[in-house]
Amino acid sequence: MQYRTLGRTGVHVSSLALGTMNFGPFGSTTEAETTALVRRALDAGVNLIDTADAYSDGISEELVGKALKGVDRDDVVLATKFRLPGGMLRQSGSDQRNGTTLNRQGGSRRWIVKAVEASLRRLGTDHIDLYQMHRPDPATDIEESLSALTDLQRAGKVLYIGTSTFSAAEIVEAQWTSERRALTRFVTEQPLYSILARGIEADVLPTARKYGMGVLTWSPLSGGFLSGKYRPGAEPERSHRDKLGAGRPVPVSGDDALKREAAEKLYVLAEEHGMSLVEMSLAFVTGHPAVTSALIGPRTLDQLESQLPAGDRVLTTEVLDRIDEVVAPGRSVNAGDAHAVNPALQAVNRRR
Structure with missing residues (x-):
């Protein structure tokens, strides 16, 4: 396993x-399975x-x-997140318009101080790394969020703070706000990144590197497209997410076909x-010089194994050049992937 420093921490x-x-x-995993x-x-x-x-x-x-009970807490760097409403609240059909969940999410001081206490209790720890x-x-003004997070850091409840799926402009704004207001700064960013979704190479990764931020990427296997199960001429095994979506009308996407085509070329290259x-x-x-760690999300021990x-695998220049021929640097196969489109254009009400 390779080890890197988390930004400049x-x-x-x-x-x-x-x-x-x-x-x-969500993953239908039991307590025993997750502990394993x-x-x-x-x-x-x-x-x-x-x-x-x-x-x-x-x-x-x-x-x-x-x-983690029985594990030396100092041996684990524990990370969690706030901002989104709880998944079960969404599944239960709670209507946000009636105010039930409106203030149980977001970046306000009011919510952050509640969210961190709940996370500490659930994690069974006295601090979040x-x-x-x-x-x-x-x-929410980013200064509001940073001010609350600064107080939590001074209280020892959190040691470092980070972001997830922020654009380059949002990263810069947050860094400037921290400097101008003498507030703690975000030291990590957690973006979507894979061979099939390379949009962040153009701006987010260089920006994070400029500010000395650690980068923890999510969905490195592109939602299963890079797992090897989507082979031509064979019916792929239905994933757990496929089963969760059973019965829902899911339109066939042309981008999915392009992803499968690219994944097949990559499969051959790997072999x-x-x-x-x-x-x-x-x-x-x-292997990207700006990336600290790739988040893997196994549901089973076989998937983890x-x-x-990959923990100590280093790709040769030849392999990297061949990958660039399949998906060009800074490009994403699916234009709808996060960071493939300017954030200002993603929401209809922000462009019309």
């Missing part, structure tokens, strides 16, 4: 981080575990906390160089 973290979105009802995943990852050298209060409405955090804003909050597509895809992400070999 001096904290050393593994090149693969354990993402826990599948822990709990955490312990196997730790045994393999993974020391960064990432969760969020929105994952299965906090159940993921509870399971992580239980899995990395507390991340899960998405930008256009309704030619004696590795799995999973291993090559993860090593590509962790297939991903761990």
Whole structure:
């Protein structure tokens, strides 16, 4: 397993981080299964575990906390997030228009101070190593969020703060606000990044690197497209997410066809160089000089075992050049992927 410093914090973290979105009802994993995943990852050298209060409405955090009982807390860099409403609230059909969940989310001081206490309780710890804003909050001044987070840091409840899926402009605004107002600054960014979604190479990654931020990428296997299961002429095994969406009308996307075409070329390339597509895809992400760790989100031990070999894999220049021929640097196969489109143009009400 490779280790890198988390931005300029001096904290050393593994090149693969354990993402826990599948822990709990969303991934249909039991307490015993999640504990086995955490312990196997730790045994393999993974020391960064990432969760969020929105994952299965906090159940993921509870399971992580239980899995870490008996583990030396100093051996684990524990990260979680706030900002989004709980997943179970959305599934239950709570109508935000009636005010039930309107203030149980966002970047306001009012919500942050409540959210952190709930996360600490569920995780069974007295501090969070990395507390991340899960998405930008256009309704809240970033100074409001940074001020609350600064107070939490001074109280020792969080050690470092970060962002997730912020644009380059939002990263710069937050850094400037911290400097002008003498507030703690975001030291990490967690963006979408994979061979099939390389849009952040054009702006987010250079910006994060300029400010000395650590980068923890999510969906390095592009939602399963780079798992090797989508082979031509064969019916792919239905994923857990496919089963969750059973019965819902899902339109066939032309972008999906392009992703499968690109994934097949990458599969052949990986085979030619004696590795799995999973291993090559993860090593590509962790090989970018701005990336600290790639978040893997296994639901089973078999999935975890297939991903761990990438922890010390370094791709050759030849392989990287061949990958560039399949998906050009700074480009995304699916134009709808995060960061592939300017954030100012994504919401209709912000452009019309």
